[in-house]
Amino acid sequence: SQKIEQNSEALNIQEGKTATLTCNYTNYSPAYLQWYRQDPGRGPVFLLLIRENEKEKRKERLKVTFDTTLKQSLFHITASQPADSATYLCAQGTGNQFYFGTGTSLTVIP
């Protein structure tokens, strides 16, 4: 069955540093991966999508990579700010059904 894992439950970093979150998948090869942000008491909000034929995608301070050899996606937040503190979810889509990873809780310390 499809399985998608995020290898850190929690990550604490100093403000201004780059946060790097990892998403690994097994048992299948997704055509694309997505990253979402979830704040407490709210539904996830879409951030970025990367397709299997794309190595890297950027949006402002966010960068996502997709390595089909390693079966891994990395999500980077550069120049991190306390407002970036949230849970970040990786998701794999099949058509328009989505399966989510376990999530990584990021805390940016001022």
Next chain:
Amino acid sequence: SAVISQKPSRDICQRGTSLTIQCQVDSQVTMMFWYRQQPGQSLTLIATANQGSEATYESGFVIDKFPISRPNLTFSTLTVSNMSPEDSSIYLCSVALGTWDTEAFFGQGTRLTVV
């Protein structure tokens, strides 16, 4: 984009009772999705709701426990039946506007506590 309104936002229910959660979307969509997010965990897909047909349930979820209605292209309900404390969770409604390679939009969720 899509704006999704979910009601209620939270509720505390007695075990053995049922709760119906409503999801309203500001545009017509073919499929709507219901997820459960248990405390401290990620989202698990419960079922996919298509207008005009029965919902499709994921492994581990059954219609008797989680009946779903989809009367039109902008509205759906999820009922959590015969609740037990294990059903305490956040329930989320979601839509995707395309059929492939598209982002998902979520409601704010319904926080259910069963006592």
